[in-house]
Each structure stands twice: as structure tokens, then as C-alpha cells.
Amino acid sequence: MGGLFEVLRRWLDDELDFRTDELVAHCAGFLGSLGAYVLSLNTSETTPAATHRRAGGAAAGDSQ
Known part of the structure; x- marks a missing residue:
């Protein structure tokens, strides 16, 4: 929450x-x-x- 507080x-x-x-719009995604x-x-x-990772898929930045 520190980053959101800093933006506000x-x-x-x-x-800003x-x-x-x-x-x-900037804060809604984070919240x-x-x-x-x-x-x-x-x-x-x-x-x-x-759920996707547990099923064997890779998310961005995951290595297989």
C-alpha cells in the first residue's frame, strides 16, 4: 500500500x-x-x- 499512498x-x-x-484508472487496477x-x-x-501455473502452464517470467 505504500506505493499507492505515495501516488495519492x-x-x-x-x-503529478x-x-x-x-x-x-491508474489506481483501480492495483486495488x-x-x-x-x-x-x-x-x-x-x-x-x-x-491455477494455470499449477496445471503446468507458464506465466510471464516463469521458467519451465
Whole structure:
């Protein structure tokens, strides 16, 4: 969450030249990923990428 906080702090201090909709788009993907990760920890569910890796597929950056 530190990175997200830093983006918001810099935007509020006018250090970043984002419109509100650009900021929302920038942060929404991160928040969605974070929410999916936390949900998977709490419900023992996995994300599609984890299921794919377990089935023998390789995600970007994985070596076989």
C-alpha cells in the first residue's frame, strides 16, 4: 500500500499531472489486484494465474 499512498500524496501535492479520471484508472487496477489477492488468502481460492501455473502452464517470467 505504500506505493499507492505515495501516488495519492504526490497527486494531492500537485507533483503529478493526472486528471482525476486518470488517477482512478491508474489506481483501480492495483486495488483490484490487491483485493483479489486478499480475497484468495481469506477464502483459500486461487487466482486464474495460480491455477494455470499449477496445471503446468507458464506465466510471464516463469521458467519451465
